[in-house]
Amino acid sequence: MAACAKCGSPTLIQSAQLTPFHGPHGLQQELTVQVAKDPMAMIMKEKIRSPLKVVICGSCGFVEFFVNNPGELAAAEAQQQKNWDKRNPS
Numbered sequence: 001m002a003a004c005a006k007c008g009s010p011t012l013i014q015s016a017q018l019t020p021f022h023g024p025h026g027l028q029q030e031l032t033v034q035v036a037k038d039p040m041a042m043i044m045k046e047k048i049r050s051p052l053k054v055v056i057c058g059s060c061g062f063v064e065f066f067v068n069n070p071g072e073l074a075a076a077e078a079q080q081q082k083n084w085d086k087r088n089p090s
């Protein structure tokens with residue numbers, strides 16, 4: 001059973017969405033995190049994105065974020081280091 005990491009409450013709000021609000025007729029877009037495989041590249045940065053899943057404690061209000069594809073994001077970050085090493089041979 002999931003519980004709040006801060007206060008231990010079992011009342012967790014798991015359906016909330018983190019979203020910018022553009023007014024009554026604006027489009028709502030999902031906020032995402034992204035990791036670029038090669039941030040220094042001029043083009044083809046190959047960004048890996050994931051929407052942020054939000055879990056809110058219904059008791060104390062503590063907010064946690066989760067991503068759907070942590071493995072892909074971790075792999076992208078590992079790729080960053082490889083690309084950096086390729087450009088900066090020691």
Ligand SMILES: [Zn+2]
Pocket residue numbers: 004005006007008009057058059060061062
């Ligand atoms: Zn809590």
